[in-house]
Amino acid sequence: MVFPTILHYFLHFVFPLGIAWVFYRTTWKKTYLILLATMLVDVDHLFASPIFDPDRCSIGFHYLHTSYAIVGYVALLLFKNPYRIIGIGLLFHILTDYIDCQLM
Template sequence: MEQFLTVLRPVLHYSLHFLAPGLLAFIFFRDRWQKAWLIMVATMVVDADHLLAKPIFDPTRCSIGFHPLHSYYAVGVYVIMLFFPKARIVAVGLLFHMLTDFQDCQWIGLIG
């Protein structure tokens, strides 16, 4: 079972990063869903803060609360951005990114 979860984790993680924003875009920004999807996928640039860590990638590290753009302060800024219509799509993308990374942290606890 642990081997199955180890394989499933990255599949779920990257599906949530790339496919789920399309669904969110279609549901919440239907009149411009394709543009919204691209903007939300572009928020993946938030992972540039991983370049500050050593090692850059550690499959056992939870990025929430560790990397600067994944900090609780940053998440607070992303929530505030929801209140500004021009920043709303970016905010939704960033917050869903944080949610995806948070669920990945939960998987770390499941499979060690």
């Protein structure tokens, strides 16, 4: 299906731009780059076999997509920027992956 793929990439690339623009207007470019950098959390996919499986939900499967990791991402919200922005990006990434899982 095309819609889930479009939604996935919209939520990973376009929506974070909106977050940066609305909530961090004076530093939106830097904030957007930080939010994009949080997609590096997907490095844990490299430890899976196969690396990509379109029928696999990443939440709870990959190391950096577990509930323990998510607690750490929430904890980042308690700190000042840039840690808070990193936490927002990681949690939004998890939310995007969760939406993917629901659409499977």
